Amino acid sequence: xxxLVKYCGVKCQREHRSKHKRACKKRAxxxxxxxxFKQPESSHFGECPICCLPLPLDEGKSIMMACCSQQxxxxxxxxxxxxxxxxxxxxxxxxxxxxxxxxDAEVDRMVKRRVEVNDPVALRxxxxxxxxxxxxxxxIEYWTRAARLGxxxxxxxLSFAYNLGDDVEKDMKKAIYHAEQAxxxxxxxxxHNLGYEEYDDGKVxxxxx
Numbered sequence: 001x002x003x004l005v006k007y008c009g010v011k012c013q014r015e016h017r018s019k020h021k022r023a024c025k026k027r028a029x030x031x032x033x034x035x036x037f038k039q040p041e042s043s044h045f046g047e048c049p050i051c052c053l054p055l056p057l058d059e060g061k062s063i064m065m066a067c068c069s070q071q072x073x074x075x076x077x078x079x080x081x082x083x084x085x086x087x088x089x090x091x092x093x094x095x096x097x098x099x100x101x102x103x104d105a106e107v108d109r110m111v112k113r114r115v116e117v118n119d120p121v122a123l124r125x126x127x128x129x130x131x132x133x134x135x136x137x138x139x140i141e142y143w144t145r146a147a148r149l150g151x152x153x154x155x156x157x158l159s160f161a162y163n164l165g166d167d168v169e170k171d172m173k174k175a176i177y178h179a180e181q182a183x184x185x186x187x188x189x190x191x192h193n194l195g196y197e198e199y200d201d202g203k204v205x206x207x208x209x
Contacts, residue, residue: 032180037209040186044152049095050076057188066110068096069121115142120151127157136167147178152185159190 005020007013045055048062049070055062062073072094080094091100101107114122127142140161146154159178162171176197182190199207 035184036180038184040184042186043188044156044182044186045071046186048073048076050080064121064125065093065095066101066107066114067093067098069114069119069125070095071121118145118149120146120149120154123149124151124154124157127154131157131167140167147181150185152182152187152190155179155182155185156187156190159193 005016005024007016042054043057045057045059045062047053048055050072053073055071055073062071063077064071070093076094081091084091092098093100101110111122111126115126123142123146127139127146130136130142131139140158143154143157143161147158155178159175159182161167162175162178164170176194179190179194179197183194195207195209198204
């Protein structure tokens with residue numbers, strides 16, 4: 001909606017629709033661009049919940065905890081581990097303080113527990129696991145659930161899938177939508193891909209933005 005006009009009711013809005021449709025569509029597109037081109041406050045990784053510093057773009061420098069789906073920087077994870085070793089105490093999650101899993105089966109149980117409560121990060125990760133295992137239908141399902149909860153990484157995965165026709169019918173309209181949602185959420189690769197698409201369409205000014 002453009003929010004340019006306020007109506008007294010649904011009937012009034014429908015009667016005015018034919019006269020307002022073009023202006024509404026134009027303003028709605030302008031509002032969408034204002035949101036899309038606004039510089040995100042951080043990347044889609046956000047901040048480490050322990051030290052509150054931005055998480056590095058290099059995913060190898062942080063770790064996701066299966067127990068709470070929190071992404072912890074390696075510095076905080078290392079510091080916590082050293083403290084526990086020096087004090088001869090049980091190793092626990094730096095964030096939620098649950099004991100760390102000792103087996104892959106425990107990790108799976110923890111992740112599935114997070115999926116059951118609709119944790120968006122867990123849903124995204126579980127979808128990625130399904131994709132890796134060849135269960136493409138489930139991967140799309142979990143990514144879609146996570147995307148509906150605003151998970152930028154899931155939006156990116158869906159944009160990639162719809163762009164290539166990977167696991168789903170190729171749909172560029174959906175691919176662009178999910179890429180835009182991911183970019184708005186701070187996903188820098190999605191934003192780069194959008195710029196490339198705009199440049200490929202001859203829209204250099206939008207690509208530069």
